[in-house]
Amino acid sequence: MNGSIGLRDYLVRLATEPTALASYVRDPDAAMADAGLDRTGRDALAAADIGPIWNALLDRTAANGSADVAYSDGARMADRQRESLIVVGTGICAVGQLTVDAIAYMKESDVVLYLVGDPVAESVIRSLNPSGAMSLRGYYGEGIVRNESYEAMVQHILSCVRAGKRTCVAFYGHPGVFAYPAHEAIRRARKEGYVARMLPGVSAEDCLFADLNVDPAVNGCQSVEASDFLVHEKAIDTSCALVLWQVGVVGDWTYRTSGYELRAFPLLMEKLTRHYGKWHEVTIYEAATLPELKPKILKIALGYLTPEYVNAGTTMYVPPARAKTLDAAYGSLLAAAR
Helix, strand or coil: CCCCECHHHHHHHHHHCHHHHHHHHHCHHHHHHHHCECHHHHHHHHHCCHHHHHHHHCCCCCCCCCCCCCCCHHHHHHHCCCCCEEEEECECCHHHHCCHHHHHHHHHCCEEEEECCCHHHHHHHHHHCCCCEEECHHHCCCCCEHHHHHHHHHHHHHHHHHCCCCEEEEECECCCCCCHHHHHHHHHHHHCCCCEEECCCCCHHHHHHHHCCCCHHHHCEEEEEHHHHHHCCCCCCCCCEEEEECHHHCCCCECCCCCCCCCCHHHHHHHHHHHHCCCCEEEEEECCCCCCCCCEEEEEEHHHCCHHHCCCCCEEEECCCCCCCCCHHHHHHHHHHC
C-alpha cells in the first residue's frame, strides 16, 4: 500500500531534520514506513543504485517498463549492510559545522569515541550520546611519539567494532585530514570484513579558503604538512598557492601540552625563503573555533617570521610568487583540437 510522501520530499526531510535522519540510520525500513514513503521511493532507496533513485525523483518509468522495482523486505535488508564503523568530523567550530549525517550517527551508535580540540565540541558529542561517548585523548602522553598514541586509538576503536558494537568515531575538523587513526581503523576494519566508512567534515583548509577569500582553482593549490615539506624534496610550483599545515609543530613528532619544540622552525623558514624570497608575504592563519570568535589572520614577510607567531593550530598560506607559465606545446594542441 503506497504512502503519502514521495522520495524527493522524504530526502528533503532527511536533509533538514536530524531526528528524521537519526531514525533512518537506526532502522531504515521502519523509518520509511513511519514517514509514509511510497513504495516506489522505498524500493529505489533499497536498490542502493543511482538509476532507480533518479527514476523515482524524476517520476520516470524504470528501464524494465515499470515505475516500481520489486524488492522484498528480506532482500532489502540483505542489500543494505549495517555499518559497523562510521567515522565523522565535528568541523573546526562544532557550533554550526556539524553535519546532519554526523549528528544522526552519533545519536544512534552504541559507542561514540571522540578526539576533539575544545570543550564545546566534547559537550556537544556527550549531549548526543550521553551513555556511549568516550574521549580518546587519554592515549596521548607527554613526550610520547604521536604514532604510538595513534596506534593505541586504532586498537581501541577496533575492539569496539569486534565486540559487535556499532561504533562512531568523531574527529576534530575533517576526519580524513591529518587523522591517521581514522584511515587506519577503517582500513583494518574492512580487511576484517566489517562495513566501515567515513563521512566528510569541515577542515581548517576549508575555513582558510573562506576566511582569506581564496579560490584554489584560480592558480592551483599545493597542500603539504610542514615537517614533510622540510625533510623531503618537493617539486614546489611557486606559481600556485601553498598551504602548509602544522607549522607550529614542525620537526617535533611527540605530543606536548606546554608547547612544541621548534628548533626546526628556522630551517623551515630557510627552505621557504629559498623558494619564495625573504620578503614574500605569507598569511599565518587559525580558524575560529566558536561563533563569536574571529579567525587569526596575520600577513607577514617570511624574513620577519619567527616561532613566536605560531602554535599547534597554525596553518600557513603562501600565495603565488610568480605568474603562471604557458605550456606552448600543449596550448597549441588544445587550440588545434577546438
